[in-house]
Amino acid sequence: MPSSTKSASFCIQLFRALVGIALFLILWELFTAILHLPRFKLLPNPVSVVKEWVSFAPVSGRSIFTAEYYLDMLYSIARVLIAFSLATVLGVSLGLMMGWSRIFYDFSFPLVEIFRPMPPISWIPLAVLILPGVEVSVVFVTFIAAFFATVLNTLLGVLSIDKNYFLAARCLGSKPTQVFMNVVVPGALPFIFTGLQIAMGIAWLSLVAGEIIAGQRGLGYAIYEGYSLFQNDQVVYYMLTLGILGFISSAGIRAVGRKLMTWEARRRGI
Amino acid sequence: MSEITSVARRRAKSTSARLKTVLKNLFNLGNLRGLCAIVVFVALWQLVIYLQIPYLKNLPYPRAVAHDAAGAAVTSDYWIHWGLSLMRIFIGFIAAQVIGIPLGLAMGISRTFKQFSFPLFEILRPIPPIAWIPLAILFWPTRELSIYFLVFIGAFYIQVINVIQGVSNISVSLKWAAFSLGAKPGDIFWRILLPGSLPSIITGMTVGMGVAWNVLIAAEMIAAKGGLGRTTWESYTNHNIPFIVVGMVSIGLAGSLCSALLRWLGKQAMPWTKKF
Amino acid sequence: MTEGMQIPGAISIRHVSKIYDPEGVHVEAMRDCTFDIAAGEFTVIVGPSGCGKTTLLNAVAGFDNITAGEIYLDGELISSTKYQIQPNVDRMVVFQNGALFPWKTVMQNITYGPIVQGRMSKMDAQAKAREMLELVCLNGLEDKYPEELSSGVQRRVEILRALINEPRVVMLDEPFRGLDAVAKTVMHEFLMQLFCASPRTMFFITHDLDEAIFLGHKVVIMTTRPAQIKKIVTVDLPWPRRHSVMNSKRYIDLKREVLDAVHEEAKKAFEAGEREMA
Numbered sequence: 001m002p003s004s005t006k007s008a009s010f011c012i013q014l015f016r017a018l019v020g021i022a023l024f025l026i027l028w029e030l031f032t033a034i035l036h037l038p039r040f041k042l043l044p045n046p047v048s049v050v051k052e053w054v055s056f057a058p059v060s061g062r063s064i065f066t067a068e069y070y071l072d073m074l075y076s077i078a079r080v081l082i083a084f085s086l087a088t089v090l091g092v093s094l095g096l097m098m099g100w101s102r103i104f105y106d107f108s109f110p111l112v113e114i115f116r117p118m119p120p121i122s123w124i125p126l127a128v129l130i131l132p133g134v135e136v137s138v139v140f141v142t143f144i145a146a147f148f149a150t151v152l153n154t155l156l157g158v159l160s161i162d163k164n165y166f167l168a169a170r171c172l173g174s175k176p177t178q179v180f181m182n183v184v185v186p187g188a189l190p191f192i193f194t195g196l197q198i199a200m201g202i203a204w205l206s207l208v209a210g211e212i213i214a215g216q217r218g219l220g221y222a223i224y225e226g227y228s229l230f231q232n233d234q235v236v237y238y239m240l241t242l243g244i245l246g247f248i249s250s251a252g253i254r255a256v257g258r259k260l261m262t263w264e265a266r267r268r269g270i
Numbered sequence: 271m272s273e274i275t276s277v278a279r280r281r282a283k284s285t286s287a288r289l290k291t292v293l294k295n296l297f298n299l300g301n302l303r304g305l306c307a308i309v310v311f312v313a314l315w316q317l318v319i320y321l322q323i324p325y326l327k328n329l330p331y332p333r334a335v336a337h338d339a340a341g342a343a344v345t346s347d348y349w350i351h352w353g354l355s356l357m358r359i360f361i362g363f364i365a366a367q368v369i370g371i372p373l374g375l376a377m378g379i380s381r382t383f384k385q386f387s388f389p390l391f392e393i394l395r396p397i398p399p400i401a402w403i404p405l406a407i408l409f410w411p412t413r414e415l416s417i418y419f420l421v422f423i424g425a426f427y428i429q430v431i432n433v434i435q436g437v438s439n440i441s442v443s444l445k446w447a448a449f450s451l452g453a454k455p456g457d458i459f460w461r462i463l464l465p466g467s468l469p470s471i472i473t474g475m476t477v478g479m480g481v482a483w484n485v486l487i488a489a490e491m492i493a494a495k496g497g498l499g500r501t502t503w504e505s506y507t508n509h510n511i512p513f514i515v516v517g518m519v520s521i522g523l524a525g526s527l528c529s530a531l532l533r534w535l536g537k538q539a540m541p542w543t544k545k546f
Numbered sequence: 547m548t549e550g551m552q553i554p555g556a557i558s559i560r561h562v563s564k565i566y567d568p569e570g571v572h573v574e575a576m577r578d579c580t581f582d583i584a585a586g587e588f589t590v591i592v593g594p595s596g597c598g599k600t601t602l603l604n605a606v607a608g609f610d611n612i613t614a615g616e617i618y619l620d621g622e623l624i625s626s627t628k629y630q631i632q633p634n635v636d637r638m639v640v641f642q643n644g645a646l647f648p649w650k651t652v653m654q655n656i657t658y659g660p661i662v663q664g665r666m667s668k669m670d671a672q673a674k675a676r677e678m679l680e681l682v683c684l685n686g687l688e689d690k691y692p693e694e695l696s697s698g699v700q701r702r703v704e705i706l707r708a709l710i711n712e713p714r715v716v717m718l719d720e721p722f723r724g725l726d727a728v729a730k731t732v733m734h735e736f737l738m739q740l741f742c743a744s745p746r747t748m749f750f751i752t753h754d755l756d757e758a759i760f761l762g763h764k765v766v767i768m769t770t771r772p773a774q775i776k777k778i779v780t781v782d783l784p785w786p787r788r789h790s791v792m793n794s795k796r797y798i799d800l801k802r803e804v805l806d807a808v809h810e811e812a813k814k815a816f817e818a819g820e821r822e823m824a
Binding site: 012013016017018019020021023024039040042043102103105106107108109110111114115117118119120121122123124125126128129130131132145201202204205206207208209212213220223224226227232235236238239240242243244245246247250 | 299300301303304305306307308311325326328329382385386387388389390392393394395396397398399400401402403404405407408409411480481483484485486487488491492499502503505506511514515517518519521522523525526529
């Protein structure tokens with residue numbers, strides 16, 4: 001496509017995107033602040049949300065100019081990072097082992113399948129009971145959520161590798177560890193990274209729930225606190241903050257994936 | 271190998287031979303190893319409490335859990351909770367399908383529509399469903415409706431994404447083949463696009479169901495009356511420890527049943543796919 | 547071909563049968579196959595689809611076992627009902643749908659074998675790989691990934707990956723399937739060039755009869771399932787083969803002989819297939 005048509009189509013897309021978003025915001029403002037529709041009476045309107053978000057002296061004490069806001073973010077981000085890193089290390093290892101060794105799979109699969117369907121949130125009561133401190137239990141629940149998603153996707157990744165690559169590697173004289181490093185790990189990498197993105201999304205999901213139910217501080221907790229203190233504007237922009245952080249973390253994983261899997265990137269012409 | 275065996279599979283086998291293979295499959299080495307692992311796990315569970323390992327000693331004994339489970343299974347209260355949770359899941363989930371599938375199809379088919387709506391969709395998508403709880407409570411007149419809404423949010427985004435992907439995966443040659451056979455645009459939609467995106471729709475449902483359950487349990491713990499999540503939370507606040515585990519297992523079971531149901535539906539809806 | 551020089555790689559196949567899943571669906575893939583492949587000989591196996599050619603390759607390569615008979619390589623037993631050798635560098639396979647590691651570059655793929663076996667250092671392996679690429683005019687592609695290459699180039703790289711290990715036997719399972727006729731002629735020249743430079747036993751499976759007669763010293767025609775040896779045709783055309791040979795009378799006679807035999811079996815396979823579908 002000649003560059004002039006390319007940039008023209010990009011402009012059109014941008015315009016349409018903005019129109020869509022603007023329409024949504026206008027309707028929202030219309031329903032809440034202008035028409036005062038009964039259902040929408042209690043909802044905050046976009047104008048006041050933005051005002052609170054960027055105000056120097058927010059009523060709720062939290063805006064982009066207050067330290068509280070960033071402290072809340074820090075708590076949540078730190079928890080997600082710890083839980084996610086642990087889940088990645090343990091989950092990928094377990095998934096690779098399960099895909100690689102039939103014996104290992106036979107022993108571990110039933111146990112995994114019993115625990116996997118349990119929603120991470122349902123672990124909260126038990127976790128609070130047996131783990132030292134609420135902080136650890138919130139991180140634990142987030143970890144559980146990300147862990148099972150990672151294990152499953154890693155396992156699928158290993159199983160998805162064409163059998164011929166294994167046969168070729170053996171023909172070429174590889175010993176089992178060499179097959180593992182040269183076929184299993186790179187072969188499963190695309191699935192692993194898809195799994196990590198999913199796990200990151202699930203981690204944020206569980207973290208927020210955990211913070212609301214059992215936590216102190218953090219974005220999820222602040223949302224609920226804001227709600228109980230009638231700070232509905234804060235609730236909305238905290239939700240948006242969560243959305244932004246979630247998007248950035250997924251994008252970050254995608255970027256790392258592209259770096260590690262140069263062959264996939266070249267194939268797609270990136 | 272597959273070319274040979276797929277044909278030969280149609281040869282009839284005697285009943286006794288069939289029975290033998292069923293038994294052999296049941297008692298194979300793989301299943302025995304799994305069973306062994308489960309037994310070891312329960313044994314460790316028992317041991318860890320008995321030896322008073324710090325923190326883990328607060329776990330309930332396996333026998334207490336089993337006892338409570340048996341006790342609960344005969345009360346009607348327990349099954350009422352099942353019913354409440356299942357009803358919430360189904361209403362929210364079906365709402366997500368009814369709104370999400372057409373929306374996904376529209377975005378997949380019309381590029382113009384997608385350019386208008388997708389950016390907004392993508393901005394709202396990363397917001398965790400639980401974060402919607404306050405707004406949902408403020409907006410909906412009843413608590414139950416807000417819970418249905420939350421379940422809906424859980425399954426909705428996933429379904430739309432999957433449907434968009436499904437439509438884009440349909441090979442262009444299928445559409446061209448249909449046109450050359452005399453199809454009209456309506457035919458293309460009903461006979462090519464819909465069945466062609468069916469696998470993705472089913473995938474979206476399966477994944478969405480898992481997320482929906484997670485959201486439901488969280489919502490129940492936070493803001494509901496009754497339901498499996500709520501009773502599990504209440505057993506925690508009432509210090510009825512064995513029942514916490516019963517609750518967790520019940521939730522897991524209910525979730526698995528829903529997923530199994532979806533898988534079965536998937537097989538029925540798509541008899542032409544052999545690997546689902 | 548083997549006067550004086552001791553080229554290894556003589557394969558003896560003796561009364562080999564293979565039955566898949568004996569207690570279950572009981573599919574007899576091969577029945578009582580017996581033939582010899584001389585060391586350094588280019589042997590081509592042809593036959594109807596699904597007749598068991600790949601089964602034979604799998605048994606020799608060590609991917610699967612046999613249910614009767616024996617297979618010997620240079621007098622050593624490599625496969626019987628009691629013993630199955632593991633896949634090894636001695637018996638290299640080039641796969642039908644290509645098995646170049648997509649996550650490794652051309653250079654990494656080719657040098658994989660020697661490095662992983664500890665036979666050569668990385669430097670030496672790379673030098674050898676460059677030499678081989680130069681020989682067949684494929685230099686300049688060292689840092690490309692397989693997906694960036696055309697399928698013709700991919701197949702050639704895979705063959706180089708196999709040959710750099712100097713195996714006793716090279717087994718190619720329909721390696722040029724799906725390539726267009728023009729690309730195939732390039733492949734044939736390529737293979738011929740490498741074979742003449744250092745002859746070794748080639749075990750080549752194909753459906754393309756022209757390819758079979760053009761490349762092979764012997765053409766082994768297999769029957770439809772259960773596979774048996776229908777006929778072995780010795781191709782006494784002058785070596786090294788040139789494309790002009792395809793117009794010679796001898797070639798045409800050979801082609802007719804092979805075609806008649808294969809056609810007979812293909813008809814049987816077709817009718818058998820139809821009956822099983824009904």
